[in-house]
Amino acid sequence: MKIRRILATAVAVAVTTPAALLSVTPAFADAAPTAQTQAKPTLEELEKAAAEAQTAYDKALAAKTAAYQVVEDAMSDTAPLTVAAEAARKAADEAGAAKTAADQAVTDAKAALDALPETATEEERTAAEAAVTGAEATAATAADAKTAADTKAEEAADAADDARVAALRAYSLAEKDLTDALDAKTAADDALAEAREEANENQDCVAEPGLTSVLTGVPNSITAGTITALSLRVSNGTDKAMDDVAAYAFTHATDTSGLKETDRLLRLQWSTASSPKWHTIGGDHLINGIGPLKAGAHADIKLRLTIDASAPAGNGAAFVSADYTNENGSCGGNPDIAMYDFGVAKAAKPKPGKTDGTDPGKTGTTGTGATGTGTPGGSGPSAQGTASSNPVTTGGSLASTGSSSTTPQLALASGAAVALGAAAMFTARRRRTGTRV
Incomplete structure (x- = not known):
């Protein structure tokens, strides 16, 4: 279904599209093909x-x-x-x-x-x-x-x-x-x-705020060279069953200037009870361990974020969203892409002649996933990851950037683009072939 491909790329579009494009977005909605093509046969x-x-x-x-x-x-x-x-x-x-x-x-x-x-x-x-x-x-x-x-x-x-x-x-x-x-x-x-x-x-997909994605365990700061345990809960808060639910997660980071992106130094993986092996989230940003969700049901997904020890100090954010498709072809998703920001602290250099006997790439876990407490590599995590979460709405406005002092540069670098990506995603969702939104 196109809904999957759209959601899978929406976050990538969000962090790579210049905010300046916001001013030209309406032109895409009004554009119409000029070439004349032979009419395709109807379904009937x-x-x-x-x-x-x-x-x-x-x-x-x-x-x-x-x-x-x-x-x-x-x-x-x-x-x-x-x-x-x-x-x-x-x-x-x-x-x-x-x-x-x-x-x-x-x-x-x-x-x-x-x-x-x-x-x-x-x-x-x-x-x-x-x-x-x-x-x-x-x-x-x-x-x-x-x-x-x-x-x-x-x-x-x-x-x-x-x-x-x-x-x-x-x-x-x-x-x-x-x-x-x-x-x-x-x-x-x-x-x-x-x-x-x-x-x-090509059928219309609808906005469904009742399908929520909540990420917990996000600390205010994560030290490079550590692994942070997170938890993602996708909930069907509607009164209808959803045949196939998919979640999406993506991370983005920059140095302190906000100009140099360091995404390649971050790795996000997922695991579920039905698929306990850790799976690396690829370029489609898809987490396919959910499946159907009954009305009122939820699914919990374990996530772990690894930041390479070579990562510079800077700012980061995790984005999560979810959509659904039904066997009858209907589809939809939450109109907001939730953003959770955090700082990236440079890995401390060990003093000469001393070692703590730990491997930064395998230990130093920050957070516990469900509660977000106890962070050897982080500093002052939010209890449920909500203090630093910033849902991005399709209306083009951002929610409060939270209390993190590292947020402004990241917001300047990608916040407006995230809004653009979300808006573009739902514009494409609702567009039928040959019609305008």
Whole structure:
């Protein structure tokens, strides 16, 4: 969903976008594309096309099934043309046998005529000659009958073969038609699915103040080379269930001048009861260990902030937010990005010849996460991280910067940009394709 990508980049935009852009933001809202593009089919048109493609596919499948049955029938020994061809073949065989017998009768009659003795009477010789003539006539008739039977058998066999070939060709065409229908159906289904996904992505997301993100355990100051335990609670304070909730967290730091950013020296990680391994929060700023939240429910996430020992003294802030998406495509999130500021103290250099036996990168934990008490590397943490929290509203104004003396330079460097990022995020959330906010 676009809501996720927007929220994932909103904080990054907030700390990298110059405050001067605040003056030109309305131009983006009023901008309209000048290029003329061909109108895309509507969702209803794609649904109709998908339904028609499904109907065509069903018909093609039925046609292929019927064609296969024709092939089965044509190949069967009981097929009418096959039966007729078999009968014609038997008749031809019988005609051939009759001709063979008739030819033998001619041979026998001629042999009898040739075997008449010199003393044979005229009547005997006439009878023998008549027998030869009769046998030859019968043989000629048998030969004609065999020729006709052979022709009929060949034609019947060709008819049966032609029927089989025609059935196979029809089946092949039906198979191709089914393949084409399936391709068309797949294309129509894919186009419809893409349009539905796009419709879900481009639908309005709503501001939901009831979805809150509260970070606790943020001290007033964190010493470089230490690890600070924090706790993030995301609460669904509404009367409706949220199918998929995601949290986002980001840290930003500068030196004391506020001009040199030191983000690369900060590392933020998260862990939950269901996913106890520590996960480093990447460039998308996403914490995906929440999932669904029922109305009134909350989820607790452990965070730990590691500041490299080489980090200079300066100012820092942690930003948290949350959004939700539902299976029906609705979405939303809290309109505020909460900001929690803290100072960064330079790591103390150990005196020569002395060591405290600790590893700044692994010990010296500041804060306890849930309560924010006890900070070897920090100084004077707020009990629940609220004294230094500064929710940034989409209206472009910042809340009180708190009591930290290091806050003003950070606020000058990024506070206005944070407001811009939040406003841009919710402008994009509420924009549909081809419309204006």
